[in-house]
Amino acid sequence: MPENAIRAEGLRKRYGETQAVDGVSFEVEHGEFYGILGPNGAGKTTTMEIVEGLREPDEGTAQILGLPSWPRDRGLLRRIGVQLQASAFFERLTAREQIHTFAALYDIPASRADNMLETVGLTDKAGTREDKLSGGQAQRLSIACALVHDPELVFLDEPTTGLDPQARRNLWDLLRKINSEGRTVVLTTHYMDEAETLCDRVAVMDNGKVLRVGPPQDLVQELGVSTLEDVFLQLTGREYRE
Numbered sequence: 001m002p003e004n005a006i007r008a009e010g011l012r013k014r015y016g017e018t019q020a021v022d023g024v025s026f027e028v029e030h031g032e033f034y035g036i037l038g039p040n041g042a043g044k045t046t047t048m049e050i051v052e053g054l055r056e057p058d059e060g061t062a063q064i065l066g067l068p069s070w071p072r073d074r075g076l077l078r079r080i081g082v083q084l085q086a087s088a089f090f091e092r093l094t095a096r097e098q099i100h101t102f103a104a105l106y107d108i109p110a111s112r113a114d115n116m117l118e119t120v121g122l123t124d125k126a127g128t129r130e131d132k133l134s135g136g137q138a139q140r141l142s143i144a145c146a147l148v149h150d151p152e153l154v155f156l157d158e159p160t161t162g163l164d165p166q167a168r169r170n171l172w173d174l175l176r177k178i179n180s181e182g183r184t185v186v187l188t189t190h191y192m193d194e195a196e197t198l199c200d201r202v203a204v205m206d207n208g209k210v211l212r213v214g215p216p217q218d219l220v221q222e223l224g225v226s227t228l229e230d231v232f233l234q235l236t237g238r239e240y241r242e
């Protein structure tokens with residue numbers, strides 16, 4: 001097995017005048033729960049998309065599970081799970097039809113798809129059309145779809161944004177379970193408590209650069225502050241609020 005689940009080196013991506021990603025390097029170990037934090041526009045999503053193989057970097061290289069992210073390796077698609085935004089659902093399908101469609105793409109039995117719906121607590125919404133789900137239900141469905149093929153490495157972009165406190169906690173439990181079963185999880189989040197609770201290590205980004213990487217508690221100690229929120233404020237000079 002290769003040493004790291006993810007290895008990114010010197011990633012750069014520019015959109016017109018905006019240097020969205022400006023020399024990003026980081027590594028994620030197998031089985032790690034890794035968080036990417038940063039204010040709006042820091043370059044988190046672009047970095048994730050490059051690592052996932054959805055975007056070509058202008059410079060630099062990324063490897064996932066020991067294979068290059070770009071050009072896309074079809075063999076990797078089965079081994080990684082990418083949470084798509086709810087807007088990427090197939091139109092007009094019910095929750096059950098959505099996840100059955102994803103399962104069919106991967107030759108996964110329908111029974112496993114139904115189990116995933118159960119795991120994310122959506123069995124009673126199985127017959128509801130995607131546009132009639134609440135924000136939290138749609139988030140959970142998108143996560144279920146990303147996990148249906150039992151990937152080794154899971155990418156989640158702000159998975160709990162817009163959820164009520166109870167739904168967030170349920171999702172945290174699910175993510176902890178996925179991780180404790182040996183899967184590597186990488187997420188971006190706007191919530192410091194979430195990062196502190198879930199992540200083994202976090203990378204704090206701003207202006208397309210990684211400012212600091214470490215376990216949340218180590219960063220708090222190194223900077224001599226009391227919470228990850230303070231770490232964030234000190235490194236970026238900004239509150240972590242939209």
Ligand SMILES: Nc1ncnc2c1ncn2[C@@H]1O[C@H](COP(=O)(O)OP(=O)(O)OP(=O)(O)O)[C@@H](O)[C@H]1O
Pocket residue numbers: 015018019020038039040041042043044045046047
């Ligand atoms: N497709 C695109 N075309 C042009 N500019 C883009 C594109 N995608 C991102 N950008 C710009 O690149 C910068 C980084 O965006 P990115 O979405 O990676 O940041 P982010 O940290 O994920 O932000 P957020 O927390 O708001 O999602 C921003 O200034 C954004 O406006």
